Amino acid sequence: EQQEEDVLRELRLFLRNITERLSLDRRFKAFTKPVDIEEVPDYILVIKKPMDLSTLLTNIDESKYVTVGKFMSDADLIWRNALEYNPDSDPMDRHIRHRAYALKDTIRAIIRDELDEEFERVCEEIRESR
Numbered sequence: 001e002q003q004e005e006d007v008l009r010e011l012r013l014f015l016r017n018i019t020e021r022l023s024l025d026r027r028f029k030a031f032t033k034p035v036d037i038e039e040v041p042d043y044i045l046v047i048k049k050p051m052d053l054s055t056l057l058t059n060i061d062e063s064k065y066v067t068v069g070k071f072m073s074d075a076d077l078i079w080r081n082a083l084e085y086n087p088d089s090d091p092m093d094r095h096i097r098h099r100a101y102a103l104k105d106t107i108r109a110i111i112r113d114e115l116d117e118e119f120e121r122v123c124e125e126i127r128e129s130r
């Protein structure tokens, strides 16, 4: 009903705010757009589900996420994919992994500091009711 739509609208605003802040952080520039398949033809052979901050934003706008948990699963793909595709000891791979871990820790810190547990519980109730 209307109250549920109000909750989901607030969820989209919360998730959009987080995603836009991450997109503005210079450390995470490599995560802002999909990996270029022309530039990296084997990428989609290695990485089952590519994800990036611009795709996350599109998913939010399309109401794909009914809970913060579902958003977190896709957001975590961004740094997990980077660790998986860039595992080597060369400086470029290490640099990407450092930023991947920074993204992981930053997402978790924002959620810990800014997500109201009661709000997430209301979102879970809506998910279960659908």
Ligand SMILES: O=C(C1CCC1)N1C[C@@H]2C[C@H]3C[C@@H](O)[C@@H](O)[C@]2(C1)O3
Pocket: 030, 031, 035, 036, 039, 040, 081, 082, 085, 086, 092, 096
């Ligand atoms: O994994 C990634 C992105 C970095 C975080 C996501 N890429 C795979 C390629 C390997 C490495 C060097 C360039 O070939 C560049 O195309 C990529 C992009 O970085």
